Amino acid sequence: MYTDEELMIAHRTGDPQAFRLLFDRYAPLLLRLMKRGIHRASDAQDLVQQTFLQLHRARHDYRVDALLRPWLMTIALNLKREFLRRSQRRPEILTPEFATESAVEPPHAPYDPVEQRQQAQRVRAALTLLPDNQREVIELHWFEDMSFPEIADLLNASLSAVKVRAHRGYKLLKEHLADTASS
């Protein structure tokens, strides 16, 4: 089992298999990241492909001592942000049909799946109402399981700023959810 960094170094030196292995490892995760907020599956897939193309183009910049995951995540986030800004729109909410069609159910689906899906839908809808900088922090912390220092590095922000964004975002999220529940 090669590490990401070993695969990237191998790709830089011209090993064609290494890039494929990296793609297999990260493409599904990046597609999940892209699909949060981008409704059209083709757009999300396009952005994943762009991410790997940019990774390939930047391979000579890669330093041996650098971690690959933050590199890849930063490329993906920058491309996603630019896509949303170019199309001048806020992230979109996945419709339940789209989410069901394009997703594999988790292996251990607890509780009532219908209720769970509806709840997820509500939270996703509330997430789209957050300001971009707060939503980004929450998504990375929550969905991508990244620590605050990792997120701070990724977003070029201080650790305290990231924590403040997370707490404000969480507070707003709760308010939005409460509004949805009451209405």
Add this chain to the structure above:
Amino acid sequence: MKEKRSSKPTPSQQQHTQEGSLREQWEQECGPVLAQDPIPTADFDRMFRQIETTIQQEQTHSPWYEWGTHKRYMATLSVVLVLAGLILLFRPRADLHLYPTYRMIFIVCLLGIFFAFHVWYLLRPLYKPAPSWLAQHLLPWFGLFLPLILALWPLASHTTHSHSPHTSSILKETVVCLVLGCVSTAPFFWFSYRMARHQPIGYLLLSGAAGGLAGNLILQLFCPKFGTVHLVLGHATLGFLLWLILSILHKRLPNRHSHFLS
């Protein structure tokens, strides 16, 4: 004592616990479902084949944008710096010996520094975190207006200047300088286009501003006209003109973004 010390969490453990508790709290409030956000399915084989095809196509025209970022940056900067050096050596402005040295150094350095900043933003790799909103929006506008600010800066010591600012028509002088500015910045645009791995948001404005700064740097070393009207019309408007030209040409040039599916 030893036991007490070992039970005390380290700062990183404390941080981890805090983050964990925050995460747990969120999940309790909003439901565990989001922690199990499903992995989407797609035709990953087809997606990878398309990337491979694009990479193979790119290799046919020796992609300079695959060079290391420092190399790309230095190469793009050096196009303008070498041209400026050649002008200074072989065809400097006729009034160079009369022009105040401190002013010349100040203007050249200021234009050069901001040009370097613009090139850095143009060639900035995507694996670097995005610049702040303020930097993204202020830098290109400042780059566009900097030559105008410099043009309006009065030249106090030019009472002994041998070159009259009104030797020929203003319109002719303006056109000559604008054409010269456009021609002298063409190699920079060609280089920056070939070196860019992607076109960031505001690419045209940023490129126009960078070209305006480069052109003004070259004109500052070459053109002996010092009248405010000439400097405003013939030098300071160069960035705006280049922005306009790029906006017209942009749609005709192949885009570095490869759209795989659309």
